[in-house]
Amino acid sequence: MTTNLARTIEQIGERARSASRVLARATGSEKNFALEAIASHIEQSADRILSENDADLQAGTEKGLSSALLERARLTPKRIEAMASSVRSVVDLEDPVGKVLKQWSRPNGLKLSKVRVPIGVIGMIYESRPNVTSDAAALCLKSGNAVILRGGSESIRSNIALANAVGDGCKEAGLPEFSAQLVPSTERAAVTLMAQLERYIHLIIPRGGRSLIEAVTTAARMPVIKHYDGICAIYVDRAADIAMARDLVVNGKCQRPSVCNAIETLLVHEEIAPRFLPECANALWERGVELRGDDAVRQILGSRIKTATEEDWRTEFLDLVLAVKAVKNLDEAIEHIEMNGSHHSDAIVTDDRPAAEQFLRKVDSAAVFWNASTRFNDGGEFGFGAEIGISTDRLHARGPMGLEELTSYKYLVEGTGQTRT
Amino acid sequence: MTTNLARTIEQIGERARSASRVLARATGSEKNFALEAIASHIEQSADRILSENDADLQAGTEKGLSSALLERARLTPKRIEAMASSVRSVVDLEDPVGKVLKQWSRPNGLKLSKVRVPIGVIGMIYESRPNVTSDAAALCLKSGNAVILRGGSESIRSNIALANAVGDGCKEAGLPEFSAQLVPSTERAAVTLMAQLERYIHLIIPRGGRSLIEAVTTAARMPVIKHYDGICAIYVDRAADIAMARDLVVNGKCQRPSVCNAIETLLVHEEIAPRFLPECANALWERGVELRGDDAVRQILGSRIKTATEEDWRTEFLDLVLAVKAVKNLDEAIEHIEMNGSHHSDAIVTDDRPAAEQFLRKVDSAAVFWNASTRFNDGGEFGFGAEIGISTDRLHARGPMGLEELTSYKYLVEGTGQTRT
Numbered sequence: 157m158t159t160n161l162a163r164t165i166e167q168i169g170e171r172a173r174s175a176s177r178v179l180a181r182a183t184g185s186e187k188n189f190a191l192e193a194i195a196s197h198i199e200q201s202a203d204r205i206l207s208e209n210d211a212d213l214q215a216g217t218e219k220g221l222s223s224a225l226l227e228r229a230r231l232t233p234k235r236i237e238a239m240a241s242s243v244r245s246v247v248d249l250e251d252p253v254g255k256v257l258k259q260w261s262r263p264n265g266l267k268l269s270k271v272r273v274p275i276g277v278i279g280m281i282y283e284s285r286p287n288v289t290s291d292a293a294a295l296c297l298k299s300g301n302a303v304i305l306r307g308g309s310e311s312i313r314s315n316i317a318l319a320n321a322v323g324d325g326c327k328e329a330g331l332p333e334f335s336a337q338l339v340p341s342t343e344r345a346a347v348t349l350m351a352q353l354e355r356y357i358h359l360i361i362p363r364g365g366r367s368l369i370e371a372v373t374t375a376a377r378m379p380v381i382k383h384y385d386g387i388c389a390i391y392v393d394r395a396a397d398i399a400m401a402r403d404l405v406v407n408g409k410c411q412r413p414s415v416c417n418a419i420e421t422l423l424v425h426e427e428i429a430p431r432f433l434p435e436c437a438n439a440l441w442e443r444g445v446e447l448r449g450d451d452a453v454r455q456i457l458g459s460r461i462k463t464a465t466e467e468d469w470r471t472e473f474l475d476l477v478l479a480v481k482a483v484k485n486l487d488e489a490i491e492h493i494e495m496n497g498s499h500h501s502d503a504i505v506t507d508d509r510p511a512a513e514q515f516l517r518k519v520d521s522a523a524v525f526w527n528a529s530t531r532f533n534d535g536g537e538f539g540f541g542a543e544i545g546i547s548t549d550r551l552h553a554r555g556p557m558g559l560e561e562l563t564s565y566k567y568l569v570e571g572t573g574q575t576r577t
Numbered sequence: 578m579t580t581n582l583a584r585t586i587e588q589i590g591e592r593a594r595s596a597s598r599v600l601a602r603a604t605g606s607e608k609n610f611a612l613e614a615i616a617s618h619i620e621q622s623a624d625r626i627l628s629e630n631d632a633d634l635q636a637g638t639e640k641g642l643s644s645a646l647l648e649r650a651r652l653t654p655k656r657i658e659a660m661a662s663s664v665r666s667v668v669d670l671e672d673p674v675g676k677v678l679k680q681w682s683r684p685n686g687l688k689l690s691k692v693r694v695p696i697g698v699i700g701m702i703y704e705s706r707p708n709v710t711s712d713a714a715a716l717c718l719k720s721g722n723a724v725i726l727r728g729g730s731e732s733i734r735s736n737i738a739l740a741n742a743v744g745d746g747c748k749e750a751g752l753p754e755f756s757a758q759l760v761p762s763t764e765r766a767a768v769t770l771m772a773q774l775e776r777y778i779h780l781i782i783p784r785g786g787r788s789l790i791e792a793v794t795t796a797a798r799m800p801v802i803k804h805y806d807g808i809c810a811i812y813v814d815r816a817a818d819i820a821m822a823r824d825l826v827v828n829g830k831c832q833r834p835s836v837c838n839a840i841e842t843l844l845v846h847e848e849i850a851p852r853f854l855p856e857c858a859n860a861l862w863e864r865g866v867e868l869r870g871d872d873a874v875r876q877i878l879g880s881r882i883k884t885a886t887e888e889d890w891r892t893e894f895l896d897l898v899l900a901v902k903a904v905k906n907l908d909e910a911i912e913h914i915e916m917n918g919s920h921h922s923d924a925i926v927t928d929d930r931p932a933a934e935q936f937l938r939k940v941d942s943a944a945v946f947w948n949a950s951t952r953f954n955d956g957g958e959f960g961f962g963a964e965i966g967i968s969t970d971r972l973h974a975r976g977p978m979g980l981e982e983l984t985s986y987k988y989l990v991e992g993t994g995q996t997r998t
């Protein structure tokens with residue numbers, strides 16, 4: 157069984173590598189034509205995809221999956237339409253491949269240029285909704301990469317049906333049928349086998365829970381770009397506009413508490429705390445947020461709020477819970493964030509420009525905000541058009557990963573016979 | 578013993594992370610002052626370094642190390658002077674940290690910028706001459722990174738003495754003493770322990786033989802930027818200038834055969850082969866090069882040359898040996914390189930611009946040359962000032978890695994109270 161699986165994965169890798177060579181040379185219009193064809197094939201296969209999704213949901217019910225998980229996996233005609241239109245939206249994004257990043261000459265007359273090229277073959281391992289299947293395929297295709305997709309077992313049939321539509325679209329457009337392949341197995345071993353296929357796979361992007369990401373990181377021999385926790389903080393400086401600060405805190409915590417760029421920690425300068433905290437707490441309580449505070453905060457808000465534990469400062473609640481701390485000054489706020497945060501998205505609210513500039517410079521996070529919500533750390537909001545994920549790593553890609561982050565580069569050197577002495 | 582070593586490595590990691598926070602905020606002139614101080618301390622410690630080097634060489638002799646290895650590890654007053662001046666040369670390089678890479682605004686008024694920041698803590702694992710110790714320390718310092726150095730056991734005492742001089746220089750300049758630390762152990766386990774220290778080390782750069790690099794890649798939980806083989810080819814097109822082609826082949830093979838950007842394969846268009854090969858072969862034979870050819874090549878050069886085996890097309894000889902093949906056309910040359918090369922450095926010699934452009938576009942190597950020697954794939958020759966290595970990976974850094982490649986970036990976002998809806 158596992159030998160067969162190993163052979164299957166190997167063959168998928170081989171086909172992907174060969175497809176990637178064709179994709180790397182495809183023109184922007186060829187790739188856009190394929191995206192249109194993929195979108196149409198998704199629409200035309202809607203009935204098929206929905207019936208496979210029914211089978212997935214039935215199998216999930218029999219296996220006793222939670223209703224939340226089943227709900228996430230459920231497809232509707234409207235969701236399928238949204239997937240097709242999401243693929244079409246990639247047509248309008250600029251083709252990153254072939255862009256000259258830099259051009260220069262050397263004293264010996266050599267002319268150099270640094271040019272964007274695709275990475276090659278990308279492995280996506282995910283536990284998310286089936287829309288990742290078509291979104292990842294579209295973004296990889298547009299950036300000239302082949303992709304190997306390994307979705308969650310609860311959506312295996314839906315994903316296969318979707319991947320078939322993607323393959324048909326590629327074929328119709330004259331691009332390789334194997335540009336985007338789905339691993340047709342729910343065995344755990346498939347993940348390990350992919351992680352060891354460095355001969356064919358150049359990058360793995362895992363999306364899912366911590367245990368999945370850790371398993372991939374441990375096993376992988378090729379680079380992995382990952383996203384762990386989002387423990388994000390907002391610091392309300394003594395020179396903050398109180399109404400603005402309240403709105404940013406409410407937005408950061410309540411607009412979508414389950415996502416990585418939502419805030420988990422509120423730091424307040426002790427001078428502004430007595431004026432700011434009651435107003436802010438009322439706005440949060442109205443929205444059902446549970447506050448946990450240190451002693452100074454509890455003195456202001458009363459003991460109806462729980463004491464925050466050491467653990468709370470390092471927890472990604474992903475829920476309507478917020479840990480609140482009073483700090484003596486800007487430095488203490490920065491130190492708290494550096495020691496407890498996850499270097500994802502952090503914000504300062506202040507009218508004091510030097511304080512803001514210090515915060516922006518010293519806080520070592522993928523995105524640092526001044527008078528704006530941490531919820532804006534997102535490829536779409538940054539203007540990247542789409543994102544394949546957010547990286548909490550520091551190498552290659554940090555923060556939202558769009559099409560450019562799915563590319564590598566190479567150097568082209570033109571001479572007139574120069575030799576090295 | 579290993580428990581103690583684990584504790585030592587952990588402590589080194591902790592100190593490096595803490596030093597990296599200070600280094601990230603250091604100004605260009607602080608870092609330059611430290612580089613000058615390091616160079617002076619290396620000069621002042623010359624006697625000490627030389628006597629430790631004597632002890633290394635004596636231990637190596639007793640252990641029966643090869644004389645080539647001992648020669649590589651040997652330091653002289655002149656070599657120490659060269660190390661100091663190499664550190665000083667980094668002063669003149671532009672500080673990459675803080676550079677704004679991109680700035681833009683969004684329709685909602687958010688102002689974004691993408692700014693270069695250091696990576697953090699870099700682990701260097703190497704088997705090379707002791708000069709890597711001071712060179713890597715200087716480049717990491719200038720780019721605002723702390724570094725943990727793990728050199729070869731044959732140079733352990735020399736490296737400790739050098740690292741002490743580096744630490745003293747940092748301290749004198751008011752930067753952390755632990756900016757560059759040497760692992761004071763020759764145990765193999767130290768490498769594995771470093772590779773698992775993802776909490777403190779953000780990137781590992783191994784430099785050495787394949788087995789070292791594979792061991793690091795397998796064990797590492799953080800990103801690794803590596804350099805495997807350099808199987809480089811030169812393709813002499815039918816429209817090549819014969820004298821230029823001969824000179825480029827001779828330079829690529831003979832100028833320094835033991836390095837990664839030397840050529841191992843010569844591909845010749847069959848139409849030009851009868852005119853080109855005899856002249857080229859004579860120039861190579863004069864320099865003691867052994868040629869191995871396919872049948873077509875042996876028909877031209879005579880059976881005094883050996884038949885090239887399938888293995889020869891995929892071998893990094895690192896010696897005065899060259900595998901020679903006649904090809905039907907440009908496509909066959911490109912295909913041969915893609916299938917057998919190591920995507921490092923490859924060249925075409927031709928006066929036919931469309932052929933050259935096709936070659937430059939289709940050959941998927943870190944650097945692709947047109948009418949220039951592959952030997953130019955080098956940080957210094959590219960104008961980067963210095964390099965910490967050449968990457969054959971595709972993520973983050975490809976080709977020569979200079980100061981810019983030792984950085985990451987972060988996004989700074991300024992608003993006026995924007996919330997996400």
